[in-house]
């Protein structure tokens with residue numbers, strides 16, 4: 363599902379969804395094994411739906427309507443031909459966005475929550491604090507363990523002050539790696555019931571904490587437009603996606619939850635992105651729209667069966683649209699947050715599993 367780019371081959375253009383990804387992605391495709399420097403793709407963005415301009419205009423463009431949800435006091439927009447998809451522009455204030463960015467970097471990757479780094483390094487505590495303190499990850503202990511008839515090397519890692527020669531002797535055979543490098547490699551963390559990417563399913567046997575109460579409340583409140591009267595959304599799991607400048611999320615369905623009538627509540631933070639909302643087939647031409655920091659999207663019912671993905675993140679000054687966030691993170695204490703968000707996007711998507 364994740365990757366810097368879908369295969370740059372004839373395969374890459376086979377479906378309407380793939381063609382749209384190719385149209386918007388950051389770099390132009392080069393032939394496989396080409397040694398040429400990637401060429402930036404100056405994509406024509408005029409077809410990309412911009413809900414912030416829809417919000418400001420008196421009339422909705424064709425195919426889009428304003429959804430009236432009793433008791434929900436924010437504007438919500440829908441597409442006529444994608445029932446179950448709801449767009450809540452600027453659902454979060456800049457302060458709230460900052461809060462969720464801090465949580466996404468400092469708290470959500472903390473064990474027992476797993477991240478893509480867990481498989482390599484085991485549980486890592488306080489990665490972001492290690493970045494702030496310019497620490498490095500070193501092999502603290504190494505032992506040989508028996509797994510059945512086989513023997514394997516088991517390493518334990520910990521953050522250390524410096525890579526100076528004095529501590530080098532005590533370090534194991536693995537190369538030390540800067541916490542800042544690891545943070546750049548962080549691609550996802552899972553909250554609540556843990557999603558197992560290899561099985562593409564929830565592994566309820568894995569240790570986990572409940573979704574933090576505050577996030578649970580936010581998701582319940584925001585899910586309201588997609589819920590039937592008298593029903594309440596029950597957040598049980600969340601996936602936090604971390605995107606760097608050339609990262610993308612390929613077209614996919616989220617189909618491991620039992621009840622598709624319940625929404626996925628998806629929060630965008632930091633740099634602006636393009637979101638593609640396809641149809642039930644990869645052959646359906648997707649709708650492209652901008653996702654900005656603070657926007658929230660709901661996908662429920664029919665929309666749960668629609669392919670979707672994120673082919674492009676904008677990290678350049680003109681398009682990223684993060685000036686409000688940058689001023690909130692302008693103090694020296696927040697330098698690491700500022701450094702991170704200026705070329706990153708974070709997405710928190712919250713799900714009811716059962």
Ligand SMILES: O=C(O)CCC(=O)C(=O)O
Nearest residue numbers: 601603616628672709711
């Ligand atoms: O990043 C986004 O906006 C979408 C994320 C998503 O579709 C997913 O994690 O399943």
Ligand SMILES: [Fe+2]
Nearest residue numbers: 614615616670
């Ligand atoms: Fe998804």
